[in-house]
Amino acid sequence: MTHPRNFDDADPLLRRVRALALALPDAAEKISHGIPAFYTTKVFAYFGGSIKIDGEYHRHEHSILVLLDEEERTALTEDPRCYVPAYLGPSGWLGIDLTAETDWNEIAEFLDASYRLTAGPRRVARLDAR
Template structure:
């Protein structure tokens, strides 16, 4: 059973996330569970997420899910624009709402941290070489 597509290909926020995510060494994109996923050997970011409220899932379509450093994770979760995404939250992932005045330099830093945690030593070395 395939998942329905849950994003708008013409979404300008997705276009910006895509530009940033695909700039990392060997990064690629695939559709996973109906949303864009950015990966090398492992997924380092998703575009779109959800939370469960009162037994019902609420979509956060224009958000970025990242796998931040554990030290940074708690600070992010204290911010109003960030949330614990359904399914992935218990494993260390954080959702960031991109509709609330996005700082794109910070988004790139979050993608960088998530990439570094998932991409493997050779890819991280390539990233560090520039």
Template sequence: MAHPIMFDQADPLLGRLRGLALNFPDAAEKISHGHPAFFTTKVFAYYGGSVKIDGAYQRHEQSALILIEPAEREALLEDDRCYLPAYLGASGWIGLDLTDDTDWTEVEELLDASYRRTAGPRRVAALDSRRR
């Protein structure tokens, strides 16, 4: 059974995240478990997540899930905008709630960090050559 779609294609926050994520070398988008997932060979970001509280899931529909270095992850978990997502949190992922007031420069930096952890050396070199 396929997962139901758990996002609004017209969501402007998804549009902003999509624009940033698809700007990375060879980045593409697919639907994974009902959410947009941005990937090369491996996923480097998801849109939308949840946390499990007392056996029930609390959805964070407008959030970015990213995979960052452990030290940075621990610092971000002290921020009220961040959460440990169900299922993926145990593998090092973190969720960042997005709003109209989001610092999109910060989001782009976090996407960059996640991309670098998942994309492989050839793609990271391509990214670095773009930014010189």
């Protein structure tokens, strides 16, 4: 089944996320389920997500989904910008809304943390060597 494209390449938020994500060693981008996914051998971030409310999916088009360690994820679930995304939430992923005032240094840190959990030791070593 082909998923509809749920993003606009000209979106300035996507452009900022793309620049941060693709600056990580060996990072690439692909379209997965209609949204940009950033990966090495495994996906470390998505641009856009959704939540399920009363059986219906509600899109969060201007957000990122990242995989975080349990301690950091637990702390962020209290943050009003954050949500547990449909499908990926039970596996440790967290959505972060980018439509409010966004600290892009913090977003870069979230992308870095997610990358470190998925990229493997050689790529993480390359990142640390920068």
